[in-house]
Amino acid sequence: MNDEQAIKELQKQIDMLSSEMADHRQRLFALQQELNRLQNKKPATASSTTEGSSQNFRFENFIGLRVIHFVGIILLVIGLSIGVKYVIDRQLISEVMRISLAYAAGIILYLLSWRSKKNYQLFSAILFSGAMASLYFTTYAAFVYYGFFSFAVTFLLMVGLTVYTAFESIRYNRQEIAVLGMVGAYGIPFLISANNGRVDLFFSYIILINAGVVVLSFKKKWKIMDWLALLISWILFISWGSFRYEARDVWTGFILMAIFYLLFTINAFAYRLVRSEPLSAGDIQQVMINNIALYLSCLLVFGYGEFGIHLAAITGCVAACMVLFASLSYFLFASEKVLQQSLAIQAVVLIVMFIGFYWNGFFVTILWVAFSIVLFGWGIFKHRSWPRLAAILLMIVTLGKLVIFDSSKFTPIQKITAYLIIGALLLVLSFFYQKNRTTILKD
Numbered sequence: 001m002n003d004e005q006a007i008k009e010l011q012k013q014i015d016m017l018s019s020e021m022a023d024h025r026q027r028l029f030a031l032q033q034e035l036n037r038l039q040n041k042k043p044a045t046a047s048s049t050t051e052g053s054s055q056n057f058r059f060e061n062f063i064g065l066r067v068i069h070f071v072g073i074i075l076l077v078i079g080l081s082i083g084v085k086y087v088i089d090r091q092l093i094s095e096v097m098r099i100s101l102a103y104a105a106g107i108i109l110y111l112l113s114w115r116s117k118k119n120y121q122l123f124s125a126i127l128f129s130g131a132m133a134s135l136y137f138t139t140y141a142a143f144v145y146y147g148f149f150s151f152a153v154t155f156l157l158m159v160g161l162t163v164y165t166a167f168e169s170i171r172y173n174r175q176e177i178a179v180l181g182m183v184g185a186y187g188i189p190f191l192i193s194a195n196n197g198r199v200d201l202f203f204s205y206i207i208l209i210n211a212g213v214v215v216l217s218f219k220k221k222w223k224i225m226d227w228l229a230l231l232i233s234w235i236l237f238i239s240w241g242s243f244r245y246e247a248r249d250v251w252t253g254f255i256l257m258a259i260f261y262l263l264f265t266i267n268a269f270a271y272r273l274v275r276s277e278p279l280s281a282g283d284i285q286q287v288m289i290n291n292i293a294l295y296l297s298c299l300l301v302f303g304y305g306e307f308g309i310h311l312a313a314i315t316g317c318v319a320a321c322m323v324l325f326a327s328l329s330y331f332l333f334a335s336e337k338v339l340q341q342s343l344a345i346q347a348v349v350l351i352v353m354f355i356g357f358y359w360n361g362f363f364v365t366i367l368w369v370a371f372s373i374v375l376f377g378w379g380i381f382k383h384r385s386w387p388r389l390a391a392i393l394l395m396i397v398t399l400g401k402l403v404i405f406d407s408s409k410f411t412p413i414q415k416i417t418a419y420l421i422i423g424a425l426l427l428v429l430s431f432f433y434q435k436n437r438t439t440i441l442k443d
Contacts, residue, residue, distance in 0.1 A: 106134035234293040241300030253301040312357035319350035368398045
């Protein structure tokens with residue numbers, strides 16, 4: 001009997017607590033409704049005013065933080081340049097005093113940047129950039145115009161300034177400072193070069209700079225540095241290959257070219273390999289430009305200035321490398337469809353070029369038609385639209401070649417054969433598209 005009373009008492013307490021919880025939920029809901037009502041009663045004009053003020057603030061923020069300091073530094077440099085030119089033209093100060101004052105100006109800018117770094121980091125970074133630029137070109141002037149320093153001392157000073165600039169770019173976390181140091185690093189050989197023709201030393205130095213740029217760019221995700229390094233390096237190499245390359249430099253050129261290509265290829269795939277991040281559009285574009293630069297460099301290194309003789313062989317070898325690269329991308333990076341397609345397109349273009357360079361006349365027409373059939377069949381088998389479109393485009397190019405260039409060169413039998421084959425294939429393709437419209441739309 002006592003147990004029954006205890007059970008009833010517990011049940012009564014449970015019912016009471018449940019009722020209180022329901023009341024609390026209702027009060028909470030009512031308070032939430034009241035809060036929403038009060039928030040919705042704010043006048044619309046206040047919201048629009050706030051939005052307008054926010055836009056004005058963003059514009060003012062852009063002017064005050066992004067524009068003014070650049071204009072100020074430029075005006076400061078112009079003023080200093082005019083002042084230096086004035087005192088030089090009138091011989092008001094000696095050569096030693098000129099260099100000393102230029103160094104003093106750079107050091108003052110550096111001290112101001114150091115002093116303001118804690119509270120005004122962006123302003124400090126701009127002052128630091130101006131200081132390094134001033135010290136850099138003062139050292140250049142002291143070596144070139146006045147002969148105050150030897151070549152070795154000047155080189156070490158400039159390398160030291162470049163390394164310190166790169167170090168501070170990490171501390172400031174500012175890509176602009178890193179780019180300044182990077183431009184200075186690439187400019188050192190041109191500013192103080194003794195012109196001794198040691199291409200191996202020159203490009204070894206460039207490779208060393210590129211390795212540092214790749215590491216810094218990977219660590220901080222500063223992609224613009226990747227682009228600058230890639231473009232500057234290949235432009236320097238191709239310029240050397242165009243104007244100063246000699247046949248005896250073939251192995252030097254090949255080794256340097258291979259190092260450049262591998263370095264920038266690894267750089268483009270760095271985040272994909274290390275952090276399993278998908279390739280960005282910029283990464284894929286770097287791979288494509290790197291491949292194009294490799295092809296042009298191969299023409300210069302292995303062409304020996306006679307492209308007509310070696311053009312087909314070089315194009316064929318590079319095409320084989322691109323086919324291998326595209327095949328590896330299918331197995332190693334199965335999810336990177338854009339990369340696979342881009343590499344495959346480059347391989348297809350090179351194969352078409354190789355056929356055109358190696359053969360001539362009727363054989364080119366027949367081989368292009370055969371290759372277009374292979375492309376179209378590959379597009380059907382893989383359910384991909386771009387190989388089919390490439391095949392159709394190649395047939396159209398082949399037909400244009402036949403009509404414009406080959407009509408006067410082919411024999412009647414060759415013309416009949418070519419026209420019949422291309423016409424029949426186009427009709428077959430048209431029938432295929434009519435029959436498989438639904439499947440093609442899915443592809």
